Amino acid sequence: MYKILFSILVLFSLSFTAFSQTTEKTTIGASGYPLPRFMSLVDDKTNMRTGPGLEYPIDWIYLKEDYPLKVIAEYGSWRKIVDVDGSTGWIARHLLSLNRTGLIINGSQNLVKSPEERNIIMVTAEQDVLGSIKKCQNNWCEMEVGGFNGWIRNENIWGALDLEAFD
Structure with missing residues (x-):
């Protein structure tokens, strides 16, 4: 009886874990927009930095205008993003557009x-x-x-x- 109950409990917890990984919790950022959300690059050359400011080193340079990025956090005028490959970093807000691509x-x-x-x-x-x-x-x-x-x-x-x- 305990083995059956344990098996049901394990299956329930595994299915709950799988569901929670596919559904992202939405919050409202300081900008008033939801997090996470998608935005796109304004220019065909955009620097992604390791932190929210010009004093942080450039970690990656995107070379594609309209490239879609997921915004996952905000800090002042900076947005923490994730790209399609899972790379994360910070981009200044004025380099991002609400155009959906x-x-x-x-x-x-x-x-x-x-x-x-x-x-x-x-x-x-x-x-x-x-x-x-x-x-x-x-x-x-x-x-x-x-x-x-x-x-x-x-x-x-x-x-x-x-x-x-x-x-």
Whole structure:
């Protein structure tokens, strides 16, 4: 009896742990915007620093305008970010935009006509292709990639949070 109860308890705790790792807790930062959130780079050359200030060394240089980054913390006019590879650092707020962009992840992905019409493929986008996110709902996002519009599951783009909805 104890083995069965212990097994059920272990399975319950493992499933709870798995759920808690996929759902991020949202808070409101000092800026009034939610944390975490996605922003994109304003320029085609942006320095990421090891801390929130110009006195901190440059750790990485991003060379892609509109590159999406997840903001996870705020300190004054600085934003702590995470990129698609998991690298973290600090970028000045004026170098970030609220424009929503996304990178295709998990290999090549089909953008479909709508979440209801998944068999109508509008375009196939390769891994790491950058596009503009128009809106998200029910874990689907509408994107524009290379002049083509279509819908994609948000798990296949870096640029949208789980269960995020916006127009």
